[in-house]
Structures are given as C-alpha cells and as structure tokens.
Amino acid sequence: MQANFDYEPVRDAAGCQLSVTVLADRDHIRAEMREDALAAGFRVRECCSLEEYAQGPLAALGDLVMVDCAVASADALALLSRLDMRGGKAGAQLVVSTTMAALDSVFGCFSLSAPQILVDPGRAERIIAIGRVLARVPNLRLREMGEEDRLMLLRLTEQVGRIAERLEKLSPGQREGGGAFRFESPAQAWRAQGEDQRSAREEEQRPRLPEAAVLRRIIKARQARMRHFDADLFADPAWDILLDLAAARAERQQVSVTSLCIAAGVPATTALRWIGQMVDADLLVRVSDPHDRRRAYIALSENTADALARYFSEIGVTDLAVV
Structure with missing residues (x-):
C-alpha cells in the first residue's frame, strides 16, 4: 500500500481553504506547479500563462502566487511589477522561479512582496519553497512522513539554522527592542566645547577599507x-558576498544581483537566500537604479x-596581503 504524503487542506482562521495562483508560460512547469500546490493542500484559483493572466479580467490573487518567468520580456516584467504591488498589499506569498539570464530584471521587479526567488530550480526546490510558505500557516497538520522526508526536513532546518547563526556572529551588536542581527547605533551624546574638532579628527583617523587591488587579491x-x-x-x-561588495565599493562600482550570486560561490538560489537574510539583517542594502526603476543593485550598508x-x-591588511 502506497503511503499518502499529501498535506491536509490549508485553511485560514475562518476555515476557508487557502488558494493558489499558478502562472507559467512553459506548459510542463505549469503542470508541475499546479500538481505540487494541490498536493500541499491549496485550492487552485487560477492556472494559466503569464500573457493570459495579463490580458484577462483583474482577478483576486491566491494566498500563494507561484510564477515561472524564464524570459524577461517587457510584458512579463510589467506583470511581475503588478504582482509585486498587489501581493504586497494583499499579503499574498510569492514564489518566483526564473533563469540566471533573467535574474537581474526579475529581481528588480520586487520591492514590496518579499518573494522567494528561485534560479533554474528543480522540482524539489519548488516543493521546498511551498513548504516554507506552509511553515507560516498556523495550525497546519501533516500526514505521516517517511524516513527520507524526515531527513530532508532535518537537513533543511539545520541549513537555515546555520545561516542565522553565522549572520548573527557577523553583527557586532543588536539594538534594544530590535530584531536579530541588527547593528547597535551609538547614542548621540552632548558635545562639549571642542567636541566638533575632536569628532573631525576621529573621522580622519577612522580605518578605511583597503584598496580595491588588495581586496581583489584576497x-x-x-x-x-x-x-x-x-x-x-x-x-x-x-x-564572499561581503568581500565582493567591499571591492566594488572601493572601485565605486555597482553590483548586480547576478554578479553577486556568482561571487558567493554557491548555487544562485542559495545565494539569493543569503542576500535576502543579509538585507533583512541590515548588513546589506538594496539600491534602486535611478535610470531604471525595474533594476536594483546590492551594496554594503554604512555600518x-x-x-x-x-x-x-x-x-593589519595594509598592502597586498592574503587573508
């Protein structure tokens, strides 16, 4: 007898089953996304291509919106920007898959809805993304899982824990009452006579980042x-992300998301999770392109x-030393 690994229907506080909107131009990807969302307990509200959805009547979004955008056409990016705005206002959770070639354009479309962005994902990665959405749903019940499923969830939990632990060690302080990983801001003290001059001297004596050539050598x-x-x-x-951004800062260069994912030395989807966590931790900042609002860069925060x-x-890194 084959075990049933489907989730129970996911319901909100009123007992209504949560819904999903599935948008993908590639037929086989759309079919997989629909099947996986159904197995996870969602009710399918809409399932069509991006063009069909954009040209159809304005419909309510599902509680989960799954999008596959392999080609960053103007029409597709316009739709993604609309979904970002609507999803951010409605509180819908977005899972967006794309390609490395389209990543910069797709990433730039999202500033309000905090989507999970997957790069060239396999089906397993999409299922894990749905699982991350389900983890935020209260009172969720699962059917019995097999040993392989338990091990996969354990490894995933350990990975997320390591990310959080390592980010916390990167941050030198935490503001009182603030979230984890946040830098501690110095208090603004009363300045006595001559304080401004001392502050100016201290500013001149503050350590500066090494030259770009040093950082690139490292x-x-x-x-x-x-x-x-x-x-x-x-x-x-x-x-690796911090080093690449430090070198770019010394060179006065902007860093795209695609470039930063390559510099991270891990799969792009994993790099995006790190970038997202580090932005949330105030270690990095998102910088909009003043000439193209659909494009965004990543930079070091001042702290x-x-x-x-x-x-x-x-x-003591003052010359072409190696770290």
Missing part, C-alpha cells in the same frame, strides 16, 4: 583554494563597511 586567493580542494570545504557565501574597515585594520 578574493583571488580564496578562489584558488577550489582548484586544489573540494569547494564545499570552504563554502562561506556571507564572507557594514565600517565594520569591515575595522576588521582589516585590526588584522
């Missing part, structure tokens, strides 16, 4: 290890840049 040395050892031994996406400068000063 990054190159880190990457060289992968030619001699298993890359997984040295996977440290948070640090993070200061922390990195102090770190490099403390370990």
Whole structure:
C-alpha cells in the first residue's frame, strides 16, 4: 500500500481553504506547479500563462502566487511589477522561479512582496519553497512522513539554522527592542566645547577599507583554494558576498544581483537566500537604479563597511596581503 504524503487542506482562521495562483508560460512547469500546490493542500484559483493572466479580467490573487518567468520580456516584467504591488498589499506569498539570464530584471521587479526567488530550480526546490510558505500557516497538520522526508526536513532546518547563526556572529551588536542581527547605533551624546574638532579628527583617523587591488587579491586567493580542494570545504557565501561588495565599493562600482550570486560561490538560489537574510539583517542594502526603476543593485550598508574597515585594520591588511 502506497503511503499518502499529501498535506491536509490549508485553511485560514475562518476555515476557508487557502488558494493558489499558478502562472507559467512553459506548459510542463505549469503542470508541475499546479500538481505540487494541490498536493500541499491549496485550492487552485487560477492556472494559466503569464500573457493570459495579463490580458484577462483583474482577478483576486491566491494566498500563494507561484510564477515561472524564464524570459524577461517587457510584458512579463510589467506583470511581475503588478504582482509585486498587489501581493504586497494583499499579503499574498510569492514564489518566483526564473533563469540566471533573467535574474537581474526579475529581481528588480520586487520591492514590496518579499518573494522567494528561485534560479533554474528543480522540482524539489519548488516543493521546498511551498513548504516554507506552509511553515507560516498556523495550525497546519501533516500526514505521516517517511524516513527520507524526515531527513530532508532535518537537513533543511539545520541549513537555515546555520545561516542565522553565522549572520548573527557577523553583527557586532543588536539594538534594544530590535530584531536579530541588527547593528547597535551609538547614542548621540552632548558635545562639549571642542567636541566638533575632536569628532573631525576621529573621522580622519577612522580605518578605511583597503584598496580595491588588495581586496581583489584576497578574493583571488580564496578562489584558488577550489582548484586544489573540494569547494564545499570552504563554502562561506556571507564572507564572499561581503568581500565582493567591499571591492566594488572601493572601485565605486555597482553590483548586480547576478554578479553577486556568482561571487558567493554557491548555487544562485542559495545565494539569493543569503542576500535576502543579509538585507533583512541590515548588513546589506538594496539600491534602486535611478535610470531604471525595474533594476536594483546590492551594496554594503554604512555600518557594514565600517565594520569591515575595522576588521582589516585590526588584522593589519595594509598592502597586498592574503587573508
């Protein structure tokens, strides 16, 4: 007898089954997304291509919106921007899959709805994304799971825990009453006579980030290890992200999401989770392109840049040293 791994229907506080909107141009992907959402306990509200949805009458979004956008056409990006606005206002949860080629354009469409963005995902990654949505639903009941399912959930939980733990260690302080990983802001003290002059001198003496050539040398040395050892031994996406952004800051260059995912040295979907966590932790900031509102870059926050400068000063990185 085959075990049934389907979830019970997901219901809101009023007892109504939650719904899903499935949008994908690729027929086989759309069919998989629909099937997986049904198995997870959602009721399908809409299931069609992006073009059909854009040209149809304005309909209410599902509680979960699953989108597959493989090609960043103007019409597709316009629809994604609409979904971001509507999803942000309605509180719908979005899971958006795309390709590496379209990532920058797709990422730039979302600023309100905080979607899960998956890059070239397999079916298993989409299922995990649905599971992350289900984890936020109260009073959710699961049918009995097999041992393989239990192990997969355990590994996923451990991975998320490691991300949170490592991010917390990166942050030097936490504001009272604020969320985890946040930097502690110094209090504004009363300034005595001459305080302004002392502050100016202290500002001049503050450590600065090393030159871009130094940082690029450090990054190159880190990457060289992968030619001699298993890359997984040295996977440290948070640090690689910080180094790449520090070098770009020294070069006065903007960093796209696609470039940062490559620099992280892990699969793009994993890198996006790290970037999202680090933005939430105020380690990084999202910077909109003033010439194209649909495009966004990632940069170090000022506090993070200061922390990195102090770190490099403390370990004595003043020339082409290797870390």
